[in-house]
Amino acid sequence: MNYDIIIIGAGPAGLSFARSLKDSKLKLLVIEKAPAKAIQKPAPDGREIALTHLSEKLLKELDVWERISPESISPIKSAKVMDGNSPYSLGFDTDNKSGDALGYLVPNYRIRQALYNAVEGQDNLEFMTDISVNSLSTDNQGGVVHLSNGESRQAKLIVAADSRFSATRREMGIGASMKDFGKTAIVCRMEHQQPHEQTAFECFHYGRTLAVLPMAGKLSSIVITVDNELADDIVNMDEAEFDRDIEQRFGHRLGDMKLIGERYAYPLVAVHADHFVANRFAVIGDAAVGMHPVTAHGFNLGLRGQATLASLIKNARIHGKDIGSKKVLAPYENRHMRITKPMYWGTNGIVGLFTDDRRPAKALRSLVLRVANNFPPIKHIIKNSLTEVRR
Ligand SMILES: Cc1cc2nc3c(=O)[nH]c(=O)nc-3n(C[C@H](O)[C@H](O)[C@H](O)COP(=O)(O)OP(=O)(O)OC[C@H]3O[C@@H](n4cnc5c(N)ncnc54)[C@H](O)[C@@H]3O)c2cc1C
Numbered sequence: 040m041n042y043d044i045i046i047i048g049a050g051p052a053g054l055s056f057a058r059s060l061k062d063s064k065l066k067l068l069v070i071e072k073a074p075a076k077a078i079q080k081p082a083p084d085g086r087e088i089a090l091t092h093l094s095e096k097l098l099k100e101l102d103v104w105e106r107i108s109p110e111s112i113s114p115i116k117s118a119k120v121m122d123g124n125s126p127y128s129l130g131f132d133t134d135n136k137s138g139d140a141l142g143y144l145v146p147n148y149r150i151r152q153a154l155y156n157a158v159e160g161q162d163n164l165e166f167m168t169d170i171s172v173n174s175l176s177t178d179n180q181g182g183v184v185h186l187s188n189g190e191s192r193q194a195k196l197i198v199a200a201d202s203r204f205s206a207t208r209r210e211m212g213i214g215a216s217m218k219d220f221g222k223t224a225i226v227c228r229m230e231h232q233q234p235h236e237q238t239a240f241e242c243f244h245y246g247r248t249l250a251v252l253p254m255a256g257k258l259s260s261i262v263i264t265v266d267n268e269l270a271d272d273i274v275n276m277d278e279a280e281f282d283r284d285i286e287q288r289f290g291h292r293l294g295d296m297k298l299i300g301e302r303y304a305y306p307l308v309a310v311h312a313d314h315f316v317a318n319r320f321a322v323i324g325d326a327a328v329g330m331h332p333v334t335a336h337g338f339n340l341g342l343r344g345q346a347t348l349a350s351l352i353k354n355a356r357i358h359g360k361d362i363g364s365k366k367v368l369a370p371y372e373n374r375h376m377r378i379t380k381p382m383y384w385g386t387n388g389i390v391g392l393f394t395d396d397r398r399p400a401k402a403l404r405s406l407v408l409r410v411a412n413n414f415p416p417i418k419h420i421i422k423n424s425l426t427e428v429r430r
Pocket residue numbers: 047048049050051052053070071072073086087088089090147170171172173200201202203206224226305323324325326330332335336337338339340341
């Protein structure tokens with residue numbers, strides 16, 4: 040065997056997993072199809088990631104949190120969910136148990152940069168960039184990956200972190216539930232006249248949704264979700280017209296608003312793998328579960344899942360067990376599925392209801408917000424699942 044573990048994909052999940060195995064004495068290889076530059080100096084991509092308390096804790100354990108500059112970390116102190124044209128909102132605030140923030144908004148490229156800086160020079164880790172895994176196979180001893188440069192590499196275990204459209208997941212015979220929402224999220228940053236007071240807004244307007252998320256200073260991340268056919272028009276809309284449009288749709292709550300930088304479009308497809316493991320193979324990150332961004336859980340789940348798998352592998356290594364065996368991998372699938380399934384189906388259900396503009400659904404939408412607001416146990420459950428105060 041060339042390696043103990045081959046990790047396919049150097050996105051945030053693949054790099055977190057490599058970092059989690061830093062002191063494991065296991066020989067790791069990360070294979071990434073993008074050029075080295077894209078991993079070493081990730082470019083802004085418009086995604087601002089809402090991190091939960093659990094993710095903060097895990098990133099601190101990985102020595103990654105302190106590598107993100109404090110001015111890039113924006114606390115979310117309260118959140119409001121609005122429905123249709125109504126001024127009524129479902130509100131969440133901080134309390135003593137959850138510390139001084141519901142969560143933190145951090146630019147995706149800053150997280151990726153901090154992760155790369157953390158793994159750079161890691162003794163037990165090698166990188167191959169600008170090279171794709173074209174195919175793979177496993178047997179009872181290990182796995183082999185065939186690369187786009189004609190070479191191949193072997194390991195006791197192959198871990199795929201190769202995105203929600205993971206080709207290796209499919210090749211290993213793992214099916215997945217997929218939900219194409221037929222919608223696109225357009226993300227950008229806007230400066231505004233009034234302070235946001237660290238409040239996040241999720242406005243389920245009729246026909247589209249608008250999220251306004253607080254960044255450092257008088258700056259917010261804007262996420263507009265529309266039917267796919269409208270996306271190009273919004274991305275290419277004249278900037279001044281775009282500014283006025285968002286101001287008006289947001290009810291002038293933040294005064295004058297101004298687009299800063301690019302608008303980025305992400306077609307929305309959610310994916311949940313039927314299994315997270317196969318023979319000497321595991322999927323992590325979006326390759327396991329790719330979420331709709333409305334509940335802001337994609338990377339949070341990815342981080343949690345890789346931590347679960349890494350801890351099982353480290354434990355097996357310490358006790359001299361075979362790290363790629365079914366006995367070691369199966370508990371990862373069991374534990375992570377218990378978390379991801381309710382989150383995945385729950386999120387898709389919320390999206391289904393709050394983007395359904397038919398009259399009965401509108402009535403139900405309004406009722407759901409009022410019940411959640413006025414029934415503390417429900418509100419508590421929603422808040423805990425969104426902020427992940429406890430593991
Ligand atoms: C608009 C938007 C907002 C979001 N907001 C949030 C949020 O608030 N909170 C949150 O937790 N999450 C959020 N997410 C989700 C989060 O961005 C993803 O969950 C996360 O980036 C997934 O990381 P990953 O490493 O699993 O996959 P990816 O980032 O997709 O990385 C996969 C990597 O694998 C590589 N690769 C693919 N195939 C191969 C191959 N064959 N060979 C070699 N390399 C390969 C790719 O080049 C890539 O580098 C959001 C997503 C979007 C689109």
